Amino acid sequence: DIQMAQSPSSLSASVGDRVTITCQASRDISNFLNWYQQKPGKAPKLLIYDASKLETGVPSRFSGSGSGTVFTFTISSLQPEDIGTYYCQQFDNLPLTFGGGTKVEI
Amino acid sequence: EMQLVESGGDLVQPGRSLRLSCAASGFTFDDYAMHWVRQVPGKGLEWVSGISWNSGSIGYAGSVKGRFTISRDQAKNSLYLQMNSLRAEDTALYYCAKGRLPRVFLETIEYWGQGTLVTVSS
DSSP: OOOEEEEOSEEEOOTTOOEEEEEEESSOOTTOEEEEEEOTTSOOEEEEETTTEEOTTOOTTEEEEEETTEEEEEESSOOGGGOEEEEEEEOSSSSOEEOOOEEEEO | OOEEEEEOOOEEOTTOOEEEEEEEESSOGGGSOEEEEEEOTTSOEEEEEEEOTTSSOEEEOTTTTTTEEEEEEGGGTEEEEEEOSOOGGGOEEEEEEEESSTTOSSSOEEEEOOOEEEEEOO
């Protein structure tokens, strides 16, 4: 199975701050990497697919980059509504696997 | 509007069986891969199983292989998860989820339902 190491596990930042989350795959997954946001009590929501493509309707302050084994997710200017937990997920091979999550607080 | 509505979650004793259902609407169900993903409350996400648009490709997590069976009924726009020999560690919120691209199996999970809770306890 492909392991996804996500860091940090939690962070606290101020409104307007730039926030960066990293995900490292245990082997090369090309760009088969997604980022999801999960707000408390809600289902996950797709934000970024194929490592860097913004899902329709998602604000442009969210972005993703990387390929191979190291990926980065960035919120350029943190907003109050961005609190929640963010997960990376690979779809290069079965089983699909997720990172452990990053809880973002303000 | 796209909708996925899970049902069938319950409190069940270890070793017993349970069948989850997911009713899909708002898209052409026949064309998309579907998945089950679970989450222990307060913990992370774990992919459980996936099935291609035509049921030709199926996959399971190692933790459920041999105990769980995924299936779909195109006529009823429904996805199912038959769970046998349930264990305490299967306790979780189970999400039904849809693939992003038509007629592709191994790809992005685009949309999730709200989940149904399975509790395995004596």
